[in-house]
Amino acid sequence: MSEHNSHDAQHQGERPVKRREMSRRQFLSYTLGGASAFMGAGMIVPMLRFAIDPVLQPKSQADWVKVVEEAKIENEPKSFKFQVHQVDGWYESDVELEAWISKDQQGNIFALNPTCKHLGCTVNWNANPEYKDQYFCPCHGAHYTVDGKNLAVAPAPLDQYDLKVENGFVYLGQLGPNKRVK
Structure with missing residues (x-):
């Protein structure tokens, strides 16, 4: 039980x-x-x-753009404007860009982007008497050597365009980091 x-x-x-x-x-x-x-x-x-x-979509390399005759390039940097065809999504436009092109001591041609690495203003060559033979940014006083090396204010050197010379003309390509300065 x-x-x-x-x-x-x-x-x-x-x-x-x-x-x-x-x-x-x-x-x-x-x-x-x-x-x-x-x-x-x-x-x-x-x-x-x-x-x-x-x-x-994969990014494509920039096309080479004819900018100036090789004979017009000197040791003193000069500003040259050129147009690039740009595609942003479905919007296509032709944008005007600028490059400072010059020769170095050995006669090699190089091109720098004039956009200041501090806050994006446009730099000019010999624009300030205090900074002779230098790129100077009027916005905040950043200045750079002829090779684009940052001397004050800016955290990095000016960007450099890929460049090639063909048939007596200078062609610019992709914009990238400055390879001339360390």
């Missing part, structure tokens, strides 16, 4: 297992919700791809 009482005591503490079944209303709600989400995603994904696709 004691076994029977202990057996009943065990069953009294347990609850019967309740099964939850899905009602028709829940089934229809889940089915319609899933179908609506699928159709909504079908409309949103092409719109997102349209917006993001230009960002995902």
Whole structure:
């Protein structure tokens, strides 16, 4: 008898297992919700791809742009303006850029970007009498050597264009870090 009482005591503490079944209303709600989400995603994904696709395209190297005749380049830096065809997403434009081009002591031609590395103002050659034979930024007083090395204020040297000389003309390419100074 004691076994029977202990057996009943065990069953009294347990609850019967309740099964939850899905009602028709829940089934229809889940089915319609899933179908609506699928159709909504079908409309949103092409719109997102349209917006993001230009960002995902691989960057191409800049084309070489004819800037000036080689004979016009001297040891003293001169400013030359040139146009580049630019594509931003679906917007195409022709942008005018500037480069300071000169020869070094060995006669090698190089081109520097005139954008100051401090806050993006435009530097000029020999623009300030205090800094003779230097690039000077009028915004905050940054100045650079003829090779583009930063001397004060700016955290980095002026950027340099890739350059090639062909058939008596100077061509500029991709803009990158200055390779002339360490």
